[in-house]
Amino acid sequence: MVRNELGRVLFLQKRYADAVKEFQQTLSIDPEDLQAHYNLMLCYNGLGDDANANKHKARYLRFKADESAQAITGPYRQTHPEDNNERQAIHEHVSVALAPAPQKKLRHRRLPRRLRGMIA
Numbered sequence: 001m002v003r004n005e006l007g008r009v010l011f012l013q014k015r016y017a018d019a020v021k022e023f024q025q026t027l028s029i030d031p032e033d034l035q036a037h038y039n040l041m042l043c044y045n046g047l048g049d050d051a052n053a054n055k056h057k058a059r060y061l062r063f064k065a066d067e068s069a070q071a072i073t074g075p076y077r078q079t080h081p082e083d084n085n086e087r088q089a090i091h092e093h094v095s096v097a098l099a100p101a102p103q104k105k106l107r108h109r110r111l112p113r114r115l116r117g118m119i120a
Contacts, residue, residue, distance in 0.1 A: 004035050011039060016046040032063050 007022030020043045026036040037060040044053035077084035085091045 016043040019043045
C-alpha cells in the first residue's frame with residue numbers, strides 16, 4: 001500500500017519512470033493489485049509506451065469488479081451475510097470449540113506366567 005502511495009506521488013510529479021518502479025514493486029507482492037495496474041496504465045501513457053499501457057489496462061479491467069454483477073448479487077448478499085463474508089478477498093472464519101474425542105477404555109490384561117518373573 002505504501003508503494004502505491006509513493007508511486008502515486010511520483011506520478012503526480014510526472015516522474016513516471018520512478019512511479020513505474022514503485023508500482024512494479026507492489027505487483028511483485030500482489031500481481032492482482034487493481035490500483036497498481038491502473039496507475040501503471042497511466043504512467044505508461046505518460047511515457048508514451050502504448051504497449052505496456054494497454055497491457056496494464058487489460059489487467060485492470062480483468063481484475064476490476066463487475067459492477068453490474070454487484071447490483072445483481074447485492075440483495076442476496078445482504079440477506080446472507082455468511083455467503084457475503086466468503087466472497088470477500090480477506091475474511092475471517094469464526095473458530096468453534098470441538099467436542100473432545102471419546103476416550104478409548106484401556107483393558108488391563110495379566111501377563112502370562114512365564115513373563116511375570118522377568119519384570120519384577
